[in-house]
Amino acid sequence: MSSFEERLWSELARDHGEPLASALGRARPTRRLRTRAVLVLGGGAIALAAAAVATLVLTASTTTPAYAVVVNRDGSVTLTLNELLGTRAANARLASLGIRVRIVPREAGCTAKAELAPLGAGALAQRTERRNVESILLAEGALLQQVARPPGHNTAFDGLAVRIHPDVIPRGETVVMTVRLIDNRTGARTSHAIGMSAGLYRNPAPSCLPI
Amino acid sequence: MDEFEALYRAHVGAVTAFFARRTRNPQLVADLTADTFVEAMGSYVSHGPADGSERPWLFAIAKRVYAKHCERASRRADAARRDEARRALNEDETEQLAERIDTQRSARELLAALATLPAIDREAIELVHLAGFTPKEAAAAVGVSPGALRVRLFRARAKLRKESTNDVQF
Numbered sequence: 225m226s227s228f229e230e231r232l233w234s235e236l237a238r239d240h241g242e243p244l245a246s247a248l249g250r251a252r253p254t255r256r257l258r259t260r261a262v263l264v265l266g267g268g269a270i271a272l273a274a275a276a277v278a279t280l281v282l283t284a285s286t287t288t289p290a291y292a293v294v295v296n297r298d299g300s301v302t303l304t305l306n307e308l309l310g311t312r313a314a315n316a317r318l319a320s321l322g323i324r325v326r327i328v329p330r331e332a333g334c335t336a337k338a339e340l341a342p343l344g345a346g347a348l349a350q351r352t353e354r355r356n357v358e359s360i361l362l363a364e365g366a367l368l369q370q371v372a373r374p375p376g377h378n379t380a381f382d383g384l385a386v387r388i389h390p391d392v393i394p395r396g397e398t399v400v401m402t403v404r405l406i407d408n409r410t411g412a413r414t415s416h417a418i419g420m421s422a423g424l425y426r427n428p429a430p431s432c433l434p435i
Numbered sequence: 436m437d438e439f440e441a442l443y444r445a446h447v448g449a450v451t452a453f454f455a456r457r458t459r460n461p462q463l464v465a466d467l468t469a470d471t472f473v474e475a476m477g478s479y480v481s482h483g484p485a486d487g488s489e490r491p492w493l494f495a496i497a498k499r500v501y502a503k504h505c506e507r508a509s510r511r512a513d514a515a516r517r518d519e520a521r522r523a524l525n526e527d528e529t530e531q532l533a534e535r536i537d538t539q540r541s542a543r544e545l546l547a548a549l550a551t552l553p554a555i556d557r558e559a560i561e562l563v564h565l566a567g568f569t570p571k572e573a574a575a576a577v578g579v580s581p582g583a584l585r586v587r588l589f590r591a592r593a594k595l596r597k598e599s600t601n602d603v604q605f
Contacts, residue, residue, distance in 0.1 A: 226531040226532075227527055227528055227531065228465060228528040232447070232465075232469055233443055236476060240473060240477070241476075243476075244479060247479075247480040247481075292482075294485045295485035295575070320495065320578050321578065322574060322577075322580055
């Protein structure tokens with residue numbers, strides 16, 4: 225490196241190194257926790273209608289980043305959502321990566337034009353060979369794959385992480401995921417969760433979907 | 436911090452060259468390079484790169500930094516403030532950056548020759564032929580599919596061949 229580049233690194237490490245090192249230290253355990261998401265399906269293989277295909281439920285969290293989009297070595301993308309507020313930033317990040325996946329709200333008054341694409345043959349939500357991992361197939365190949373399901377967890381979760389395979393999203397179509405707040409009542413207790421569904425839509429993808 | 440330092444050392448030259456293709460002012464190249472890595476350090480944890488996508492991630496930040504600079508420079512008051520260099524270079528550093536800027540002269544001329552093309556096409560040419568990105572990396576950086584990027588590259592190369600009068604070869 226040139227002397228300018230060496231000096232610049234010294235200044236960066238001196239002026240900005242401590243916050244980064246501190247953030248890195250905090251982020252490592254959090255990143256592991258974020259994979260503890262659960263895909264809630266009806267169990268076993270479920271034939272998918274052309275509408276909303278599955279529901280993913282997670283508790284909202286205020287201690288972790290609202291979203292994360294990570295490109296994996298195999299070209300797939302892992303999307304982690306921790307709260308509804310993260311959807312706009314997550315959409316911007318997905319768009320910047322050229323990935324045709326959009327997260328939209330479900331709204332009672334939504335009138336956006338939405339045309340569902342016909343699902344490919346064998347479009348099923350199914351359990352994969354790995355126990356505790358389930359996938360949603362929207363076309364040829366797995367488009368959405370829930371990443372990990374911790375043993376013993378079935379009702380309360382720390383976050384949601386789905387794996388997206390952008391290469392198999394058909395040309396001219398977009399995976400539209402919807403999110404909405406759900407109240408779960410267990411006896412006298414009420415907890416809030418985020419419900420998510422996904423479908424394959426022809427472009428232009430809708431900006432919202434009706435409830 | 437070690438991982439970020441490794442990223443810095445691997446890519447600081449490419450980021451410096453990115454700005455050297457856009458300005459002939461060594462002081463400005465120094466400031467914009469510094470701004471890029473300050474922003475990169477700030478977002479490394481929350482919005483950092485995945486394995487193998489460090490270079491597109493850094494270039495996306497560099498693009499934003501340069502766009503902000505252009506916006507500021509269009510306002511006279513801010514442009515005047517920018518003249519007060521925040522990271523004063525010594526003689527050796529100025530000379531080193533001036534050399535870096537000089538080596539990018541033909542690249543600046545090449546980009547100027549593509550001025551009539553859409554911005555994404557220019558960017559595709561720059562990333563693949565000047566910055567050494569793979570088409571897949573460049574596609575991710577500009578936000579199009581690899582197939583679409585190849586089409587844009589083909590179109591841009593065809594225009595270059597048609598308009599070049601000397602030694603531009605693709």
